[in-house]
Each structure stands twice: as structure tokens, then as C-alpha cells.
Amino acid sequence: MAIWDFVKDAGKSILGEAKASPAKADTESSKPAQENTAQAKAEALKKELRALGLDAGDVHLTLKGDVVKVESRGADRETMEKLILAVGNIEGISKVEADLPEDAKPQFHTVEKGETLSAIAKKYLGDANKYQAIFEANKPMLSDPDKIYPGQKLRIPQSA
DSSP states (O other): OEEEEOOTTSSBOOOGGGGSOOOSOOHHHHHHHHHHHHHHHHHHHHHHHHHHTOOOSOEEEEEETTEEEEEESSOOHHHHHHHHHHHHTBTTOOEEEEOOOTTOOOEEEEOOTTOOHHHHHHHHHSOGGGHHHHHHHTTTTOSOTTOOOTTOEEEEOSOO
């Protein structure tokens, strides 16, 4: 199982009230509340995956604090990489664990302030005009090539 780091304070905010910590209580009575909060967060993440068209019904998420474990039996490599990014690029998530095939070493890039898809394409693909390949590799998480933000992780396609 591999682990990818994400910027916890960057990303889409979908966790809403599920992110709020339970009211102060003793340890015994707060444990069910913490489990309910984790379940609510996991459900919010699943809802986001469904909205993106990335959950074919076989995706299982396990949430422990700000770490999400992603499991899917039917997902191919590209879909698993997109699942990792879709979950990791959510505000409040710092790490994503997932299994990928042994030969699969995805290339991800963390966006820095002031970067554009063209600059990223030039760096990885040798041609700024190949930004569209990076945009396509990150659909449906990206809806516009100009809407990337610092801290966001992007998939870099193997070939463009």
C-alpha cells in the first residue's frame, strides 16, 4: 500500500459540518460521536466521487483522522490515480493510502503559487502547448485549465 501526501489546508471544502469536532465529553461517550463524524466525512467524500463520476459502486473509503484509505476492485490504473487525487485534493485530507499495480508509479505534481498548466506541461512534457494533456488527465476534477490552485496535486500523463 502506497501513501501520498497532500496539503491539508488546500482543496475543495466538502466536509462542512462533518468536519466539526464533537462537543466536549468524556472519552467513552465521545468515541461513538467520533465514529459518526468519520462516517459523515467518508460519506461526504463518497458523494463527491459520485458527483465526479468516479464511484462505480465498488469504491470503499476508510477514514482515520485526516488519512483516507481508498480501495476499489474494479478500477483501472487511471481511475485509481484519479480517485487518489479526487480524495486527496479535499480540504482536511493530508494523506491518501491506496494500492496500485507494482509497475504503476504515477507521476503527480503539486501546484506552486503562480504556476500554470502550460508551465507544468513545459516542465514534464517538454512543450507548454501540451497543457491540454494534463487538463484531460485530471478531468473530471478540473473543469477549466485556468482553475488550478497552490497545493493542488495533478496527474501528469505518461505520454502526451
